[in-house]
Amino acid sequence: MEKKIAVLKGDGIGPEVTDQALKVLKAVEKTFGHKFHYTEALVGAVAIDATGNPFPEETLKVCQSSDAILFGAIGHPKYDNDPKAKVRPEQGLLAMRKALGLFANIRPVNTYKILENASPLRADLVQNVDFVVFRELTGGIYFGTRGRSEDGNMAFDTCTYTRDEILRISKLAFESARQRKNHVTLVDKANVLASSRLWREVVKEYHAANFADVTLDFMFVDNAAMKIIQQPAFFDVVLTENMFGDIITDEASVITGSMGMLPSASVGSVVGLYEPIHGSYPEGAGLNIANPNGAILSAALLLETSFGMVAEAKAIRAAVEKAMEDGILTIDIRREKPNSTTEVGDYVANLVAKGASVVA
Numbered sequence: 437m438e439k440k441i442a443v444l445k446g447d448g449i450g451p452e453v454t455d456q457a458l459k460v461l462k463a464v465e466k467t468f469g470h471k472f473h474y475t476e477a478l479v480g481a482v483a484i485d486a487t488g489n490p491f492p493e494e495t496l497k498v499c500q501s502s503d504a505i506l507f508g509a510i511g512h513p514k515y516d517n518d519p520k521a522k523v524r525p526e527q528g529l530l531a532m533r534k535a536l537g538l539f540a541n542i543r544p545v546n547t548y549k550i551l552e553n554a555s556p557l558r559a560d561l562v563q564n565v566d567f568v569v570f571r572e573l574t575g576g577i578y579f580g581t582r583g584r585s586e587d588g589n590m591a592f593d594t595c596t597y598t599r600d601e602i603l604r605i606s607k608l609a610f611e612s613a614r615q616r617k618n619h620v621t622l623v624d625k626a627n628v629l630a631s632s633r634l635w636r637e638v639v640k641e642y643h644a645a646n647f648a649d650v651t652l653d654f655m656f657v658d659n660a661a662m663k664i665i666q667q668p669a670f671f672d673v674v675l676t677e678n679m680f681g682d683i684i685t686d687e688a689s690v691i692t693g694s695m696g697m698l699p700s701a702s703v704g705s706v707v708g709l710y711e712p713i714h715g716s717y718p719e720g721a722g723l724n725i726a727n728p729n730g731a732i733l734s735a736a737l738l739l740e741t742s743f744g745m746v747a748e749a750k751a752i753r754a755a756v757e758k759a760m761e762d763g764i765l766t767i768d769i770r771r772e773k774p775n776s777t778t779e780v781g782d783y784v785a786n787l788v789a790k791g792a793s794v795v796a
C-alpha cells in the first residue's frame with residue numbers, strides 16, 4: 437500500500453520519540469512491502485518560534501493532504517508560568533483538533549506483566565486492567581464561551597454540548613465495546629450539570645435503540661476517579677466529555693506503571709492523528725532518555741486504525757513487548773543501567789524487521 441503520513445514532531449522530547457516511531461514504520465515498509473511518504477510540519481512552541489503561530493496554515497494543509505498524522509508532543513515551560521502570554525503552544529493543539537474535526541480521543545489503558553511492580557497500585561489490582569477511554573475532544577468547556585469582566589475580578593468558561601456531538605462519539609464507543617467486553621460506562625456529573633444530564637438522556641436513548649446488547653452503566657466523575665484506583669479492572673469502555681476525559685485519562689495512565697508506554701488516537705470524519713499520551717517533558721529533551729514506546733505504539737495504532745494494517749500493528753506490539761522482556765528498558769522503568777531512547781527504537785525496529793520476515 438502507498439500512503440501519506442504527516443509528521444508533526446513538536447516540542448521537547450517529541451522529536452526524539454517520533455524519530456523512533458519513524459524507524460519502526462520504515463521497518464514495516466520494508467518487510468511488509470508498503471511505501472509511506474512522510475511530510476514534516478511545525479506545531480507548538482517550535483512553530484511559534486518560526487512563524488508566530490502554534491498551528492500554521494501550512495501545517496493544516498500538510499495534515500489535510502495526508503492519510504494520517506503522527507504527532508509527538510507539545511508544550512514549553514517558557515509559556516507555562518506566564519498568564520499573559522498571547523500565544524501558547526497548547527492553542528496549536530486545540531486549533532488542530534478543531535480544524536481537523538478530531539472529535540474523539542481514544543486512549544487505551546493496559547498493563548504489561550513486566551510493569552506490574554512499577555504501578556503505584558498493588559500488583560493484584562492492576563492485573564487484567566484493559567480498558568479504553570473515549571473522550572469527546574472538540575466540545576465542552578474547552579471550546580465554550582469564556583471571558584473576563586472589565587474590572588478583571590470575574591472570569592467564566594461555559595460547557596456546551598449538542599445532541600449530535602454526543603451521538604457521534606457514542607457511536608464509536610459502543611462499536612468498540614462490541615469488539616471488546618461489551619460494557620460501556622458513561623462518566624458524567626449529571627447530579628449537578630445540565631450538560632451531563634443531556635449526555636445521560638442522549639446516551640440512554642441511543643443505547644436502547646441501537647446497542648441494547650451492550651451493557652451500559654453510568655458513573656459520576658468523582659466516583660469514577662475513585663473506582664479507577666480501587667478497581668480499575670471494572671472498566672471496559674469509558675465514554676465521557678472533554679474535561680472529565682482529560683483528567684481521568686491522566687489518572688488512568690499512571691496506574692499502568694509508565695505513562696511512557698501509552699499511545700492515543702484522535703479521530704473524526706477525515707484524517708486521524710496519533711500521539712503518545714505523555715507530554716513534551718522539556719527537562720528530558722535532547723538527553724536520549726525518554727521512553728519511545730508510547731510513540732512507537734501510536735504508529736501501530738495509526739497503521740491499524742487509519743490504514744487497516746492489522747498484521748503490521750500486531751508485529752509492532754509484539755516487538756515492543758519482546759524488547760521489554762529482553763530487558764531493553766528506558767529509565768522510567770529501570771533506573772539502573774537504562775537503555776537510551778535510540779537503543780529502544782533500534783531494537784524494536786530490528787525485531788519488526790525480523791518478525792515479519794519469519795511470518796513471510
Ligand code: IPM
Nearest residue numbers: 510511526527529530682685
Ligand atoms: C491532552 C493535553 C491537552 C488537553 C492540553 C495540552 C491542552 O493535556 O491532550 O490531554 O488538555 O487536551
Ligand code: MN
Nearest residue numbers: 682683685686
Ligand atoms: Mn491531558
